[in-house]
Amino acid sequence: MPNGSFEEFFKCPGSYNYEITEKFAPGWFSANRGTPDLFNACSKGDAGVPTNWAGFSKAYSGVGYAGIYCYTKNGYREYLQTELIEAMQAGGKYYIEFYYKLSSNSKYSIDRIGLAIADSAKRRKDDFEVYGVPTYELILPAAYTRTTGVWAKCGYTYVAKGGERYITIGNFSNNAKTHTYHIHFSKAKEAMLNTSAYFFIDDVSVRRLDAAPKPEKPLVIAGYPEIKVNEVYVLKNIFFDFDSYRLIGDSFQELDKWIKGIQARPNWNIILTGHTDERGTDDYNLKLSEQRVKAVADYLVEKGVDRERITVRGEGKRKPLSAGKDEAAHALNRRVEIEFVNK
Numbered sequence: 001m002p003n004g005s006f007e008e009f010f011k012c013p014g015s016y017n018y019e020i021t022e023k024f025a026p027g028w029f030s031a032n033r034g035t036p037d038l039f040n041a042c043s044k045g046d047a048g049v050p051t052n053w054a055g056f057s058k059a060y061s062g063v064g065y066a067g068i069y070c071y072t073k074n075g076y077r078e079y080l081q082t083e084l085i086e087a088m089q090a091g092g093k094y095y096i097e098f099y100y101k102l103s104s105n106s107k108y109s110i111d112r113i114g115l116a117i118a119d120s121a122k123r124r125k126d127d128f129e130v131y132g133v134p135t136y137e138l139i140l141p142a143a144y145t146r147t148t149g150v151w152a153k154c155g156y157t158y159v160a161k162g163g164e165r166y167i168t169i170g171n172f173s174n175n176a177k178t179h180t181y182h183i184h185f186s187k188a189k190e191a192m193l194n195t196s197a198y199f200f201i202d203d204v205s206v207r208r209l210d211a212a213p214k215p216e217k218p219l220v221i222a223g224y225p226e227i228k229v230n231e232v233y234v235l236k237n238i239f240f241d242f243d244s245y246r247l248i249g250d251s252f253q254e255l256d257k258w259i260k261g262i263q264a265r266p267n268w269n270i271i272l273t274g275h276t277d278e279r280g281t282d283d284y285n286l287k288l289s290e291q292r293v294k295a296v297a298d299y300l301v302e303k304g305v306d307r308e309r310i311t312v313r314g315e316g317k318r319k320p321l322s323a324g325k326d327e328a329a330h331a332l333n334r335r336v337e338i339e340f341v342n343k
Contacts, residue, residue: 090162
């Protein structure tokens with residue numbers, strides 16, 4: 001949504017918008033020959049915030065908002081129209097929202113405001129109501145309630161047909177359908193406000209409710225195939241002192257590579273499994289494998305990995321990769337394995 005809170009302007013507004021042009025603020029234009037207005041705290045004239053020709057109001061957020069006539073006795077209407085940054089996707093669920101407020105100098109209040117969603121810009125060549133049937137019309141139980149004159153929200157959940165990219169805001173009902181209330185105590189000074197309901201509009205937004213998560217980039221760690229869940233990888237270049245569980249040498253550089261991968265997948269838990277070669281008793285090797293794999297886990301935690309994500313297991317010499325008896329086979333069997341699983 002471009003300029004959804006009306007903070008941006010082509011030039012700081014000084015008073016009413018007299019120009020019958022399509023655009024009046026960056027990203028916004030009129031849907032008919034009406035002239036929507038812009039208000040901003042930068043103004044030194046009648047279009048300021050919070051005080052301006054239409055009344056007194058702070059912005060819902062920021063320092064700017066727009067203004068439109070949603071009812072006049074002669075049928076005049078103003079609308080805000082914008083083109084979305086990208087078109088809606090077919091079947092997508094979108095939430096459209098904006099905040100509106102009756103100006104304090106309006107002599108009338110009304111019971112409705114709405115929005116229209118379309119795949120193309122529809123604009124009238126006169127200054128009366130557009131479309132006919134809006135996509136959504138918020139109709140209040142009465143034209144004047146306890147909350148009239150305070151910022152209120154108009155929100156609607158919409159399932160797209162595909163290709164929609166224009167949103168129009170205003171009153172889409174004619175005078176016969178629009179219920180009104182005469183505010184006798186209003187201090188309207190501007191002549192047109194004596195016969196009208198004028199609304200401030202702020203914080204227009206559109207967000208996708210069911211957006212599919214962006215696919216994660218493949219997890220690649222130098223020296224290994226693509227890392228996936230539920231697959232076991234043997235950590236390379238992990239060394240311990242002889243008959244010890246103290247990490248030495250290039251072990252730390254190797255583990256640092258894996259830490260980057262672990263941090264890139266916070267939704268994965270880690271299983272570390274330690275193994276020894278066949279030399280020594282079962283009990284001794286089981287204990288040594290548990291101590292070694294714990295040393296690896298401790299290093300990961302020291303580097304910021306949440307310990308709750310890590311499970312450690314010692315297998316001793318029970319699961320050799322090689323049945324050989326030479327040093328090459330022993331080196332292959334002495335290992336630490338890592339496996340990722342979804343939380």
